[in-house]
Amino acid sequence: MKGTVLRSGRGTGEQAGSGIATLPGGLGTLPGGLGDSPDRPDGVQKVRGEFAFASDLWMDAMLWGKTLRSPHVAARVRAIDTSRAVAMPGVRAVLTAADVPGRPTFGLEVPDQPVFASDIVRYHGEPVAAVAADHPELARRAALAIEVDYEPMDAQCDPEAALHAPPIHPDGNLFRHLVIRHGDPSARGDVVVEGSYAVGMQDQAFLGPEAGLAVPGDDGGVDLYVATQWLHVDRAQIAASLGLPVERVRLYLAGVGGAFGGREDVSLQIHLCMLALRTGRPVKMVYARDESFFGHVHRHPARLWYRHHASRSGELVKVEARVVVDGGAYLSSSNAVISNAACFAPGPYRVPNALIDGYAVRTNNPPCGAMRGFGAVQVCFGHEAQMDKLAAALGMDPIELRRRNALTRGDRLVTGQVLTGAVPVREVIDAAVAHPLPPVPAPDAPMLARPGGAGATADASHVRRGVGFAVSFKNIAYSEGFDDYSSARLRLEAGLDGEPTATVTVATAEVGQGFVTLAQQIVRDELGVRRVVLAPASTVDVGSAGSSSASRQTWMSGGALQLACAVLRQELFGRAAELWECGSSQCTSTGSSVRRGDTGERLGIAELLARGPLETEQELHHRPTKALDPDGQGDAHLSFMFAAHRAVVDVDAELGLVRVVQMATGQDVGKALHPLQVQGQIEGGIAQGVGLAVMEEIVLTDGRVRNPSFTDYLLPTILDMPDVVASLVEEPEPGAPYGAKGVGEPPAISSGPAVLAAVRAATGLDLCRAPLRPEDICLGGHPA
Amino acid sequence: MPPEPAVIADRYELSVNATMRVVEDAWIGETLLFVLRERLGLPGAKNACEQGECGSCSVLLDGVVVCACLVLAVDAVGSEIQTVEGLSASGDAADIQAALVRGGGVQCGFCTPGFVVAIYDLLRRNPDADEMAVREALSGNLCRCTGYGRILDAVRAVQRARAS
Ligand code: FES
Ligand code: FES
Numbered sequence: 001m002k003g004t005v006l007r008s009g010r011g012t013g014e015q016a017g018s019g020i021a022t023l024p025g026g027l028g029t030l031p032g033g034l035g036d037s038p039d040r041p042d043g044v045q046k047v048r049g050e051f052a053f054a055s056d057l058w059m060d061a062m063l064w065g066k067t068l069r070s071p072h073v074a075a076r077v078r079a080i081d082t083s084r085a086v087a088m089p090g091v092r093a094v095l096t097a098a099d100v101p102g103r104p105t106f107g108l109e110v111p112d113q114p115v116f117a118s119d120i121v122r123y124h125g126e127p128v129a130a131v132a133a134d135h136p137e138l139a140r141r142a143a144l145a146i147e148v149d150y151e152p153m154d155a156q157c158d159p160e161a162a163l164h165a166p167p168i169h170p171d172g173n174l175f176r177h178l179v180i181r182h183g184d185p186s187a188r189g190d191v192v193v194e195g196s197y198a199v200g201m202q203d204q205a206f207l208g209p210e211a212g213l214a215v216p217g218d219d220g221g222v223d224l225y226v227a228t229q230w231l232h233v234d235r236a237q238i239a240a241s242l243g244l245p246v247e248r249v250r251l252y253l254a255g256v257g258g259a260f261g262g263r264e265d266v267s268l269q270i271h272l273c274m275l276a277l278r279t280g281r282p283v284k285m286v287y288a289r290d291e292s293f294f295g296h297v298h299r300h301p302a303r304l305w306y307r308h309h310a311s312r313s314g315e316l317v318k319v320e321a322r323v324v325v326d327g328g329a330y331l332s333s334s335n336a337v338i339s340n341a342a343c344f345a346p347g348p349y350r351v352p353n354a355l356i357d358g359y360a361v362r363t364n365n366p367p368c369g370a371m372r373g374f375g376a377v378q379v380c381f382g383h384e385a386q387m388d389k390l391a392a393a394l395g396m397d398p399i400e401l402r403r404r405n406a407l408t409r410g411d412r413l414v415t416g417q418v419l420t421g422a423v424p425v426r427e428v429i430d431a432a433v434a435h436p437l438p439p440v441p442a443p444d445a446p447m448l449a450r451p452g453g454a455g456a457t458a459d460a461s462h463v464r465r466g467v468g469f470a471v472s473f474k475n476i477a478y479s480e481g482f483d484d485y486s487s488a489r490l491r492l493e494a495g496l497d498g499e500p501t502a503t504v505t506v507a508t509a510e511v512g513q514g515f516v517t518l519a520q521q522i523v524r525d526e527l528g529v530r531r532v533v534l535a536p537a538s539t540v541d542v543g544s545a546g547s548s549s550a551s552r553q554t555w556m557s558g559g560a561l562q563l564a565c566a567v568l569r570q571e572l573f574g575r576a577a578e579l580w581e582c583g584s585s586q587c588t589s590t591g592s593s594v595r596r597g598d599t600g601e602r603l604g605i606a607e608l609l610a611r612g613p614l615e616t617e618q619e620l621h622h623r624p625t626k627a628l629d630p631d632g633q634g635d636a637h638l639s640f641m642f643a644a645h646r647a648v649v650d651v652d653a654e655l656g657l658v659r660v661v662q663m664a665t666g667q668d669v670g671k672a673l674h675p676l677q678v679q680g681q682i683e684g685g686i687a688q689g690v691g692l693a694v695m696e697e698i699v700l701t702d703g704r705v706r707n708p709s710f711t712d713y714l715l716p717t718i719l720d721m722p723d724v725v726a727s728l729v730e731e732p733e734p735g736a737p738y739g740a741k742g743v744g745e746p747p748a749i750s751s752g753p754a755v756l757a758a759v760r761a762a763t764g765l766d767l768c769r770a771p772l773r774p775e776d777i778c779l780g781g782h783p784a
Numbered sequence: 785m786p787p788e789p790a791v792i793a794d795r796y797e798l799s800v801n802a803t804m805r806v807v808e809d810a811w812i813g814e815t816l817l818f819v820l821r822e823r824l825g826l827p828g829a830k831n832a833c834e835q836g837e838c839g840s841c842s843v844l845l846d847g848v849v850v851c852a853c854l855v856l857a858v859d860a861v862g863s864e865i866q867t868v869e870g871l872s873a874s875g876d877a878a879d880i881q882a883a884l885v886r887g888g889g890v891q892c893g894f895c896t897p898g899f900v901v902a903i904y905d906l907l908r909r910n911p912d913a914d915e916m917a918v919r920e921a922l923s924g925n926l927c928r929c930t931g932y933g934r935i936l937d938a939v940r941a942v943q944r945a946r947a948s
Contacts, residue, residue: 037888039885039886040885040890042893043884043885043890043893044881044885045893046885046890046893046896046897047872047880047881047882047884047885047890047893047896047897047900048828048868048869048872048881048897049826049827049828049829049867049868049869049872049896049897049900050828050869050872051893052827053827053830053893053894055827055830055831056821056827058822058825058827135811136818137811137813137814204928205928206892206894206928207830207832207838207840207892207894207895207926207927207928207929208830208832208892208894209831209832255893256892257830257832257892257893257894258891258892258894258928258929259892260928286831288834289832289833289834289835446916448916448919448920449916454920454923511892512891512892512893512929513891514891676887676888676934677888679888679933679934680888680891680929680930680931680933680934682931683930683931683932683933683934684891684928684929684930684931685931686931687928687930687931687932688928709833709835709837710832710833710835710837710838710926711835711837715926715928716931717923717924717925717926718919718922718923718925718927718932718935718936719919719920719923721931721932721933724931724933
């Protein structure tokens with residue numbers, strides 16, 4: 001099941017310290033097909049600086065937009081005076097809540113968030129007004145010239161307190177309380193361990209800032225070019241607030257500089273369209289980095305309490321948990337986040353009895369929503385620390401404890417759902433452990449290789465090494481009865497040179513993950529057509545693809561495209577059968593031609609296309625899932641991905657500095673359709689997991705964001721990044737197109753908890769909060 | 785409140801990729817990054833932070849890598865500016881660019897032009913840089929997508945190919 005062949009990036013030879021193991025050989029036969037690692041089609045443009053990102057868009061006579069945001073965490077807006085801004089030469093529009101033509105609010109699930117705050121601001125950075133002007137500096141100054149009379153109010157920034165506090169929004173402070181009651185809640189184990197944990201607020205920190213260009217249309221509608229994760233859901237929210245029918249709001253995907261969940265919610269879209277419609281001119285808006293920190297949702301901070309019960313022989317008997325996630329001022333995707341957090345709270349283990357309480361709470365903190373691995377990331381810090389505690393209490397090897405309790409096919413989750421797909425939990429654990437440990441650094445190793453790096457502070461004699469382990473799982477695609485689908489349009493025609501050309505039109509947001517490469521691979525494999533062109537993604541030419549999130553696009557948009565290929569293949573067979581005057585069941589495809597079974601005759605696809613193009617649009621809906629019942633029971637999820645991570649760290653406990661030396665991982669991928677891109681997802685996800693473990697946090701003081709810049713919000717650099725050694729566990733997933741599971745999220749889930757475990761091992765400290773701060777270590781642990 | 789109206793420079797010239805480019809009626813406070821991207825049609829240098837923290841805006845100023853977001857455009861008058869577009873046109877970074885594409889060093893690509901400029905500069909100064917030296921030289925360039933593994937691998941591939 002697990003491959004052992006080390007392979008490196010395609011064509012680049014051997015590597016030091018990094019490698020990836022997978023099964024050799026592709027699925028198909030055509031070069032550049034599935035299982036191969038062809039170059040991404042947008043790669044050349046990107047390395048040449050020619051790829052048009054949203055912030056690169058430009059039009060003659062365009063204006064620049066700028067948002068004015070609340071400096072207060074909570075305040076009543078008594079009055080807004082825009083007269084000084086309006087009077088400034090070169091200022092073309094100043095808009096506030098009073099100017100919203102349609103629905104005054106928006107939201108992914110429930111429109112509970114004002115387009116502009118009208119009477120109350122509920123978080124630091126909430127939009128209050130927007131300006132369009134001839135020059136970005138002028139727009140900035142005009143925004144500053146808007147006078148807002150605020151009356152500051154008491155803010156509710158503690159989620160536990162907010163649960164019982166007066167509502168800060170008409171919809172109340174509790175987004176969702178989810179209870180999972182499974183088995184016998186009164187069951188008790190011989191050995192019981194308890195712990196409290198906390199996770200800070202992480203930022204997606206995609207490098208391409210929020211940006212877009214809105215152009216007023218001749219029909220009173222608007223064309224918006226924007227970097228987003230889900231064009232159609234943006235369109236619905238924009239149209240509602242503009243008071244326009246959806247057909248008159250046309251969205252086109254502009255180049256997306258990373259997303260990681262942070263572009264799932266509307267940010268500047270409605271403001272930009274309003275400014276364009278008001279001025280009758282194209283308007284461009286680009287968030288500066290500080291504004292980006294205010295302009296999108298973040299990863300939910302969480303507080304976790306756990307009590308694990310086990311038998312003396314190390315079988316889990318019961319897990320009790322209480323999970324509270326801070327959703328901030330508006331709902332966004334908090335309901336789905338707490339659902340994941342509760343469903344996956346025990347980790348990928350067999351747990352016969354469970355009592356789990358999940359709360360998503362509204363506060364006056366910045367709104368939180370989607371970020372890679374959502375819900376599963378937060379609870380993993382808790383359940384994995386608990387497994388280590390339990391192993392210590394049992395006197396058992398922590399990896400053996402995990403293996404013994406690992407879920408397998410046929411087991412039940414605490415939601416009662418029986419696992420019918422691939423569940424290679426033991427396999428990912430074994431694969432991660434099988435990688436050799438890195439050597440201990442020589443005493444004369446360069447300073448940069450020590451904790452603290454360029455700071456040149458750590459004394460080699462103080463550095464202690466630790467190894468930690470963590471395992472995780474998460475759902476693929478949307479859950480709890482959501483009708484999740486994607487659409488793909490495929491056109492097949494003879495190019496000008498006669499060569500068959502396939503054009504793929506999908507609204508799938510390419511955010512960096514490489515769906516564009518996969519789309520080409522699928523068509524090459526399915527139809528034997530080498531030339532595959534991707535049309536621009538928009539809401540104009542094709543139905544919704546759903547969001548590029550939840551590790552779902554390979555399955556959903558890949559599956560829709562596979563369906564479209566199958567339909568066109570049948571049409572090619574039909575044409576061939578007509579020419580041969582035989583039944584189309586006689587036809588099979590062989591590479592780039594169609595073969596007649598009884599005679600062995602062949603017709604090239606090019607010949608068949610001489611009669612004209614073929615085109616189809618197909619939708620793939622995944623198997624329906626069910627809502628959870630009042631006890632949190634039900635088949636709520638489609639499929640699951642599993643991963644294990646082993647972290648090796650060096651710690652200077654005196655200075656509280658950590659260097660992550662190596663991350664070894666085993667990941668369940670179903671089938672690697674593009675091994676190099678899988679490797680990229682693994683390494684990139686691990687970087688974000690390591691970041692959350694040791695450096696990344698939006699620091700809030702009473703709801704105020706203290707570090708909205710890359711100077712103060714630290715991201716892992718190439719010096720911080722450990723070597724990554726990865727093994728792919730390939731056990732095809734039944735029902736998934738090509739047997740492939742999503743791969744984007746798992747690397748970001750248990751990698752961070754593995755780092756915390758390693759630092760605990762190195763220091764002996766009971767560290768229970770992520771990210772780790774130097775003072776947590778040198779002052780001897782931090783209460784959650 | 786800042787003073788109004790903004791001071792407008794009537795006219796200045798920049799030498800970009802060996803071509804003299806005229807900038808007219810520009811606000812005096814515009815950065816080199818803004819002028820390249822918004823006035824001269826050269827959006828290759830990117831705008832991820834505009835505070836000197838990410839390296840996505842890297843260009844060569846008289847042969848030295850700088851963050852274009854930290855340089856006032858008017859201060860670049862009289863200097864030779866090279867952008868990723870210039871490196872692409874000359875083919876000087878072609879092997880680096882090819883290695884990044886082939887080796888999986890590009891995902892969203894927003895950091896990529898900055899990396900191309902930084903790697904080009906590093907390998908020109910220190911062709912045999914060992915891994916730590918490569919990491920140190922590229923530590924001013926943030927990438928949020930790749931975890932740097934394939935970028936590092938691409939640098940090694942170029943070093944090997946150039947050495948042979
Ligand atoms: S944009 Fe210049 S360093 Fe980030
Ligand atoms: S590839 Fe996206 S930031 Fe580097």
